[in-house]
Amino acid sequence: GIQVEQSPPDLILQEGANSTLRCNFSDSVNNLQWFHQNPWGQLINLFYIPSGTKQNGRLSATTVATERYSLLYISSSQTTDSGVYFCAGEGFNQGGKLIFGQGTELSVKP
Amino acid sequence: EPEVTQTPSHQVTQMGQEVILRCVPISNHLYFYWYRQILGQKVEFLVSFYNNEISEKSEIFDDQFSVERPDGSNFTLKIRSTKLEDSAMYFCASSPGLNNEQFFGPGTRLTVL
Numbered sequence: 466g467i468q469v470e471q472s473p474p475d476l477i478l479q480e481g482a483n484s485t486l487r488c489n490f491s492d493s494v495n496n497l498q499w500f501h502q503n504p505w506g507q508l509i510n511l512f513y514i515p516s517g518t519k520q521n522g523r524l525s526a527t528t529v530a531t532e533r534y535s536l537l538y539i540s541s542s543q544t545t546d547s548g549v550y551f552c553a554g555e556g557f558n559q560g561g562k563l564i565f566g567q568g569t570e571l572s573v574k575p
Numbered sequence: 576e577p578e579v580t581q582t583p584s585h586q587v588t589q590m591g592q593e594v595i596l597r598c599v600p601i602s603n604h605l606y607f608y609w610y611r612q613i614l615g616q617k618v619e620f621l622v623s624f625y626n627n628e629i630s631e632k633s634e635i636f637d638d639q640f641s642v643e644r645p646d647g648s649n650f651t652l653k654i655r656s657t658k659l660e661d662s663a664m665y666f667c668a669s670s671p672g673l674n675n676e677q678f679f680g681p682g683t684r685l686t687v688l
Binding site: 495496498500505506507508510513515551553555559560561562563564565566567568 | 606608610612617618619620623625630631633664666670673674675676677678679681682684
């Protein structure tokens with residue numbers, strides 16, 4: 466199966482700063498999702514983005530499928546953005562099996 | 576907006592006991608999944624389920640685990656004889672089709688004593 470690597474593992478920001486989180490995957494994917502895990506442990510869907518670019522408010526994501534990476538951009542960060550960000554990919558013919566990265570733990574300071 | 580629900584939110588059990596975790600997927604979705612997350616670690620795939628059959632399962636999903644869709648709305652994960660290492664957050668997810676976006680429930684935190 467595919468392997469998913471995220472960077473950086475940890476990130477500390479001052480409120481208002483911008484950041485970029487990266488996700489590399491070892492093989493082609495036909496599903497790529499970004500999640501935010503909040504302090505209560507819930508996984509919140511951010512983007513379903515197997516290719517292309519999407520934006521939702523202060524967040525945007527880009528997946529370059531041919532180069533096997535995805536980026537999550539957070540602009541004007543807020544303390545409520547704190548938590549762990551996961552990307553997850555599904556390889557071809559994997560029966561829906563999403564493989565998660567290790568996550569990026571983001572802490573936004575006031 | 577439709578969402579995946581899970582019950583209970585937290586379950587405490589004794590080692591060796593059977594537990595059943597319950598999920599109600601989004602109503603028009605056809606694919607269902609279970610994942611788990613041991614504290615401080617990444618989320619791991621357990622099993623996918625479609626048309627009343629297991630589509631894919633991981634090496635974690637051994638004979639102690641089983642899944643069932645007992646009626647038109649519920650999707651359950653049974654752990655036959657729990658071990659200490661089964662303590663984790665268990666997430667249910669559903670999707671309208673294969674390779675579609677998966678939507679996750681809030682999770683059940685299982686603690687095995």
